[in-house]
Amino acid sequence: MSTAATVILVVLLVPILAIFAWMVVTASMIKVPAGALGLVLKNGRATDHSLTPGRHWVPLLRKTMVVEYPSVEMAYRAGEDTSSAASQLDRTGPSLSCALGDRALADVAYTVRYAIVPERLRTVHERFGPEGVHGLVRDASGRAISRALSDPAVTVETLFGSARSDTETRLAEAVTAALEEHGLRVTGFVLGPVDLGRTGEVIQATVRATFELALEEAEAATRIARAQNDGRLEQEITTAREDAWRYRETDLWRDLVQRSDGVQVGRRRPGYGPGRMGLTVREDPAAPQGAAAAADQPPGTEPQ
Structure with missing residues (x-):
């Protein structure tokens, strides 16, 4: 060449x-x-x-x-509607129905944040694949929480107050151990609202009764003082002065405004003299006869 x-x-x-x-x-x-x-x-x-x-x-x-x-964190939120997912990295599902250690039924809402361990990526791929990771988290976390809540030490009382933090820590440890076995690292766990059904209604009724009793006890002193003042006021009614009525004038008008038997309070009535409250009282046709007539009398006069 x-x-x-x-x-x-x-x-x-x-x-x-x-x-x-x-x-x-x-x-x-x-x-x-x-x-x-x-x-x-x-x-x-x-x-x-x-x-x-x-x-x-x-x-x-x-x-x-x-x-x-x-490679970033993903989340599974139990107890939310499936349409509330913000992105493909967040998945939602129904709340977990389980029984506590004292056999009380509860619907538990919770949130698990997790990420794939890079060194265990081959295991995750061979066992679950890209589309099976969220299903794994749902099933494994639900099973771990159900087992942890079924412990006899977990009762309704452990879901309230300072004991709730200990229960949340116990559930977080159970979920972490369950997901690490499959190559996932738990970065956060939050215990959400727990619906106890009829048991929760009884608890709320008990709490409301306690505060209602406290309210009645707080108002008792006011009612006693008012009754004593009304008794002393009866002794002054025979006098011609209006000073005896000034004490109850504000209370009378407030009670009139708050009445629900058809009496309505309007704008100032032109016939009232200076210094009077001067409110127009109109009677609802459905109200008892004479209800508005008695209320329309000027303070300090007897109803006709």
Whole structure:
């Protein structure tokens, strides 16, 4: 082969080899987007080679592909509507129905935040796949919480007050152990509202009764003082002065406004003199006869 032929061959082969090498390098460069993990599969089988976000060199010696998994935290919220999920990283489901250690039935709402352990990505892929992670969290967390709440030490009292924090810690530990077994790391657990059904209604009625009794006791002193003052006021009614009525004037008008038997209070009545309250009282046709007539009398006068 002559020198000229060799030069021509080299000139033709070098660009061809350069283009081929560029194509191989481009195909071997894999970009993992932010917020994702890449698992390298060769010939359809998972490997222990996981990729962090960024560009990576994966030689095309065999048929290779990369499956992406989220690297950021994900959440499962039990006790919310399925339409309330903010993104694909958040999943929702119904509240967990279970029995406590004292056999009381409860519907438990909770939130689990978790992430995939990069070193266990192969196990997660081989057992559950990209679409099965959320189902795993739902089932494993529900089973762990049901077992923890069925402990005899967990009763209705442990869901309130300072004992609730201890119960939440116990549930968090149970869920963490259950998910770590499958290659997931729990980053947060929150115990939400617990619906106790009829038992909760009894508890709320007991709490309301306690405060209503306290209210009655607080108002008792006021009612006693008012009755004593009314008794002393009866001794002053025979006098011609209006000072005896000034004490009850405000209370009388307040009681009149709050009445629900059809009496209505309007704007100032022109016939009233200065210094009088001067409110117009109208009687509802459905109200008893004479109810508004007695209320329309000026303070300090007897009803006609």
